[in-house]
Amino acid sequence: MAHGKVIGRFAPTPSGPLHFGSLVTAVASYCHSRSQQGQWLLRIEDVDTPRVVKGATSQILTSLEAYGFEWDGEVLYQSSRFDYYESKLDELLNQQDCYACECSRKSLREKGVKSGLMGQIYPRICAEKNITPNNHSIRLNTESASISRFNDQIYGNFELNLNEQVGDFILKRVDGIYAYHLAVVLDDDSQNINQVMRGADLLLSTCLHLYLHQRFKLPTPQYLHLPLVIDSDGKKLSKQTGADAIDNNHPAASLISALKFLNQPTHTSWINLKPQVILQQATRYWDHKLIKPETHIQVYEPS
């Protein structure tokens, strides 16, 4: 990056312990930041409180330590930021970028609302109603959004027409939970993140985040999306669907597998090294250009 210090991050959701897919993201974001003498911050994405699994946060922290990761500064918890999210949402409401909505998903289904790339495209039924925000969901008005595009450092150019293909997405749900899209944009800004590395399942979401940066007048970080680790059924490994936790007793083997998945150079002798030293070596040889976006069809069979 041309200006200033690189600040990257790892932002797991505590809906379960880390699995091989999360390890791949942690390794990539860590080595990429450190190879540029950058910082690597840790954020626990516990905004969606009903999805948080008891004990998962401490399991995640324990695994990261067992795998030799060292993060800079304090861990940021989304659950400590609800007042901030609310104040920023008020800002958008005052700018008339957002509106309260009383439509349920079911009522929209019954109306035969069409679906876009990320679920129903909301037909702006409540946009002009001036409903008071309390106890209602809040949507971002994307009418003026047009094309949202960015150049991903791994996947290349990516674009979509937010207004036509996604529509007015929710920033706060009717149950009071702030949307991931709102939280991630505000958190990356508060933590001064300028390089975001995460799974390719979030490529589409990035277009939503770019539009939020515009509405909040925030700088846009650089994005690098990583190929997804797929299980033998062809599904993304995920904490929610109970993917196997990484083994804290054998970090070397899993770190080497993660580096191989990322198409980085490794050496058989590394199996005998401490995880911190493997990460140091991996950082030395790190080259994000070696990552192949198409490896997302590679099947990971836990050994």
Ligand code: GLU
């Ligand atoms: N919390 C998300 C996850 O665990 C990652 C979001 C992000 O990196 O922006 O999949």
